[in-house]
Amino acid sequence: MLDRLNHVAIAVPDLNAAVALYAGTLGAIVSEPMPLAEHGVTVVFIELPNTKIELLEPLGDASPIAGFLEKHPSGGIHHICYEVADILQARDKLRADGMRVLGDGEPRTGAHGKPVLFLHPKDFQGTLIELEQV
Amino acid sequence: MLDRLNHVAIAVPDLNAAVALYAGTLGAIVSEPMPLAEHGVTVVFIELPNTKIELLEPLGDASPIAGFLEKHPSGGIHHICYEVADILQARDKLRADGMRVLGDGEPRTGAHGKPVLFLHPKDFQGTLIELEQV
Numbered sequence: 001m002l003d004r005l006n007h008v009a010i011a012v013p014d015l016n017a018a019v020a021l022y023a024g025t026l027g028a029i030v031s032e033p034m035p036l037a038e039h040g041v042t043v044v045f046i047e048l049p050n051t052k053i054e055l056l057e058p059l060g061d062a063s064p065i066a067g068f069l070e071k072h073p074s075g076g077i078h079h080i081c082y083e084v085a086d087i088l089q090a091r092d093k094l095r096a097d098g099m100r101v102l103g104d105g106e107p108r109t110g111a112h113g114k115p116v117l118f119l120h121p122k123d124f125q126g127t128l129i130e131l132e133q134v
Numbered sequence: 135m136l137d138r139l140n141h142v143a144i145a146v147p148d149l150n151a152a153v154a155l156y157a158g159t160l161g162a163i164v165s166e167p168m169p170l171a172e173h174g175v176t177v178v179f180i181e182l183p184n185t186k187i188e189l190l191e192p193l194g195d196a197s198p199i200a201g202f203l204e205k206h207p208s209g210g211i212h213h214i215c216y217e218v219a220d221i222l223q224a225r226d227k228l229r230a231d232g233m234r235v236l237g238d239g240e241p242r243t244g245a246h247g248k249p250v251l252f253l254h255p256k257d258f259q260g261t262l263i264e265l266e267q268v
Contacts, residue, residue: 001161004184008142008214012259021258025231027135048216050138050184055259075259077211080142082182097159124155125146125189125209 001090006081006132007045007052011065013075015042015057022046022055033057039111040064054111079118079128087115087133099123107133135224140215140266141179141186145199147209149176149191156180156189167191173245174198188245213252213262221249221267233257241267 012018015033023030031045040063046053056078058066068078084090087107094101100120110116110132119129146152149167156178157164165179174197180187190212192200202212218224221241228235234254244250244266253263 002156002180002182005139005142005182005187008139010259010261018259022136025228025233027227046136048136048139053139053214072260074256075261077214077261080187080211093161094159099159122208125144125152126206127144127209127211 001084001093003083003085003134005051006083006130006134007054008080009054009056009078009130011056011058011068011072011075011078013057013069013073015044015055018055018057018075019044022053028053035059036111040066041111043111079130081116081130081132083134084131085133087117087131090131091117094119135218135227137217137219137268139185140217140264140268141188142214143188143190143212143264145190145192145202145206145209145212147191147203147207149178149189152189152191152209153178156187162187169193170245174200175245177245213264215250215264215266217268218265219267221251221265224265225251228253 019030022028029047033042033044035042040060041056042059044055056065100123102118107115107117115133117131121128153164156162163181167176167178169176174194175190176193178189190199225235234257236252241249241251249267251265255262
């Protein structure tokens with residue numbers, strides 16, 4: 001089921017400060033900030049040779065990462081996204097094995113314009129997993 | 135400075151349960167458990183097409199992940215490891231920029247037999263970063 005690691009997402013309280021750190025001190029290739037109002041985040045992509053890191057800053061009043069940043073005010077690793085070939089097949093297999101899919105279980109369109117689902121961290125050793133059909 | 139994402143490490147309280155989940159439910163390619171007494175962990179590698187995930191379970195009385203699991207009893211994402219071409223050059227640049235390198239700042243031999251350093255999570259938005267010279 002699991003294919004490539006699509007990205008690791010890091011929630012940050014101050015995107016400009018994080019960009020300065022990754023582009024400057026860490027010498028990484030960093031995209032322009034991209035506000036995604038419908039996802040409640042502004043995102044910056046850090047391009048690595050084999051995958052990418054996404055820095056997420058809350059956007060708007062109902063950001064899905066607001067609660068995480070309340071618990072971790074300095075920021076932290078928020079989730080890992082794996083690619084899957086068929087997200088509905090993956091969902092059905094996970095549910096058959098007793099795993100919880102977040103929300104209503106219907107894939108929504110993720111930040112890359114592709115179908116995504118999130119899995120309950122309590123079922124995966126405290127790790128919030130995103131699945132993306134590529 | 136940052137090159138490939140070498141791995142993402144997830145601390146788990148029960149490696150056998152985690153292996154069953156990743157190999158079975160998530161259909162991933164999972165290695166045999168490898169006890170690394172000198173690192174205080176037993177590690178399992180999850181091989182993805184572009185990188186790997188490492189599942190870490192405490193080993194012995196002074197495991198470096200024991201404190202993390204006390205705070206996160208179900209487990210969680212512990213650190214991200216990036217490859218660098220020259221770890222001493224990376225260390226000196228980071229220190230010159232005011233970043234804290236953990237321990238005495240001398241690279242030690244990591245779980246893959248290569249020189250590694252860890253950076254202070256408070257300097258990197260709550261993310262524990264490992265650098266590995268490959």
